[in-house]
């Protein structure tokens with residue numbers, strides 16, 4: 001599928017961003033030139049996937065496409081049981097409801113918005129046990145997504161294994177800048193948790209991109225295929241939630257995968273309540289077919305090298321011009337350090353949100369905030385959370401844009417960076433209760 005891009009005038013963009021309350025999530029897509037809001041559901045499907053869409057078996061129960069999907073999941077990720085869901089958060093909802101009891105603690109390598117919210121809605125509390133380097137945009141640690149084993153061990157000592165239903169393990173850690181974990185770290189997490197009888201549940205959303213970094217950076221992994229590394233990552237965990245809208249190259253879809261029969265039985269039963277019958281989970285048969293094919297394509301070496309390579313191309317260009325970005329460059333996105341670009345704006349004036357709006361105004365390129373707005377509020381005290389990282393994310397859809405588009409993006413960021421003294425801070429004038437970054441509205445502060 002090819003999108004016809006539309007260029008807009010400065011006046012049109014001024015009106016559009018004002019109407020959107022300076023929140024790029026509230027812009028209309030037709031007012032956007034190059035859309036780097038997210039890599040979620042925005043990738044281009046292949047000819048094979050589109051052919052699969054024509055082979056939808058839209059039976060209510062036991063669709064042929066479900067069994068294709070189950071085969072693909074078992075072949076690539078290696079888990080025993082599959083519960084399809086409408087997208088990643090559907091799987092997060094179900095697993096949180098089954099495993100978490102009120103008062104439980106869920107340690108994880110940096111929070112993700114929807115994952116953490118579902119853990120909290122189930123009565124649990126997320127505890128960040130990522131290494132300190134992850135919070136430092138300038139640290140060039142090769143595996144900034146790693147768990148700090150001392151932090152995890154002291155959490156187990158402090159709360160007791162009974163209060164920890166599982167460790168929530170993410171790959172290509174989004175909020176840290178798309179930073180990978182190493183196999184060595186995951187193996188260590190596995191043996192520590194095993195000794196205490198604690199499960200590891202993987203957020204497998206960007207597992208292929210993480211595997212690519214392992215192949216490139218981890219000693220002894222260079223000769224293995226992406227598929228082998230993905231298989232080993234999954235084998236070190238008890239189950240996964242998947243937002244298939246990312247790595248798996250579909251516009252919608254997700255799943256929960258498990259090894260334990262008893263948990264699978266509960267999950268397939270809750271799926272019936274919240275998603276749809278356990279053999280479609282909110283997806284059409286054709287969606288499951290496209291996903292089954294996308295899973296195979298996601299671990300192809302040439303694809304993943306080109307995908308991560310394009311992110312690197314954009315990142316290197318920006319870094320080369322002295323624009324402060326999170327290093328090392330992540331797998332799915334380039335993250336601009338808004339604190340460094342706008343040091344005169346205090347965090348309460350939302351510098352990353354303001355920078356993202358300024359980039360849209362300049363060129364019609366849509367990015368998003370990953371900072372204080374995304375971090376939201378502490379659910380117990382209601383107080384705002386002020387994260388160390390205040391970032392603007394330039395997220396690349398897979399197989400959609402060319403390197404020339406990346407040049408346009410980079411030149412716009414450079415232009416905004418050069419006129420950064422004119423960017424005004426923002427005041428939040430509307431704040432929704434949950435996941436506020438999606439729907440919040442802002443107004444510029446005077447000078």
Ligand SMILES: *Cc1c(COP(=O)(O)O)cnc(C)c1O
Pocket residue numbers: 040087088089090112114115170174203205206242243244245246253254
């Ligand atoms: C997108 C995403 C999710 C949530 O999945 P949806 O498909 O958007 O519901 C969970 N974890 C990570 C890391 C994600 O990027």
